[in-house]
Amino acid sequence: MKIHKEGRRILFFTILALLAVNLLLFQLNARNVTFNRIFAAISAVAFLLLLQFFRSPYRNLLTHEDLLIAPADGKVVVIEDVHEPEYFDDVRKQISIFMSPINVHITRNPISGIVRYFKYHPGNYLVAWHPKSSTKNERTTVVVESDAGPLVLFRQIAGAMARRIVWYVNEGDEVNQGEEFGFIKFGSRVDVFVPMDTDIKVQLGDKVKGGETVIAQLKTTSPSLF
Structure with missing residues (x-):
């Protein structure tokens, strides 16, 4: 380590x-x-x-074009169908991972592909599990056109203790699954928004490891590991 x-x-x-x-x-x-x-x-x-x-810590990164890998260490606190207003303006499946101060706070690309959208939003510092933290807190939004085809949106969200979000990606970048795309300091959350036909592989309360835990499978014609 x-x-x-x-x-x-x-x-x-x-x-x-x-x-x-x-x-x-x-x-x-x-x-x-x-x-x-x-x-x-x-x-x-x-x-x-x-x-x-x-x-x-060292991670044995799992890569597969239609599998969505956890973007961060933590606990799954949200799995629901929501309206995503910033980029898609339609209903998506949302998976949220809460990172406590004792978790590793590296954030990783959940999928390989091309960054089609990036935006940093200054904002508040509500507790990371607050329902409005996804739209009110300081955050970044990244949309990647995955190698499997579907667009995936993921969002770094600052929490009550987190006072700085760091990111390493920009629009047009090619990103690789499992590689670092940022870091959030002192407690935070990561939201992932996927198409409605995505097969979710985790449940509420599950503990996940960034770069290793499969959280979902995108609908594609490619052969699956599952």
Whole structure:
């Protein structure tokens, strides 16, 4: 496992700040050894929690043109038919994955293809499981014309703790299934919108792994693994 590039600078300055504060406490409050040790232990735990947030574990990526792979680690919190107003303006199946602060926060392309649409939306920071977070929060929208044919829309959504969304794709890019398309810092959600005839392979409450878990199968004439 390695540390993701989005966390290296944050971790560097965090450890410098914690070391400086602890050294200052040991100098100014040398007699209160117990307090200094407790504060040092809390600092170490806080740094380790931040370190695990930015972890980038190895993944055995699954690729197949008609299979939709989980774009992120987390828990499936929404599977429903909804009207998607931004790009399709019609009814689609929505699959939403909630990423808690302890999940890996790398977001991955759920399908291979060409990016036909991309847009960044500034917005609010409602809790990520709030029904309106998909349209009110800070977010990005990506639409990929899959190698299997159908268009797939996926959306990074900032949560109450997430204050920065990072993306690595633009319109016209060719993307590969399982590769990183972004990162969301400190709690968030990813929504995926697929055609109505898509076969959903997960259920509410399922825990999924980005790049590995099959969440749906697109309707196509290509041979299937399932």
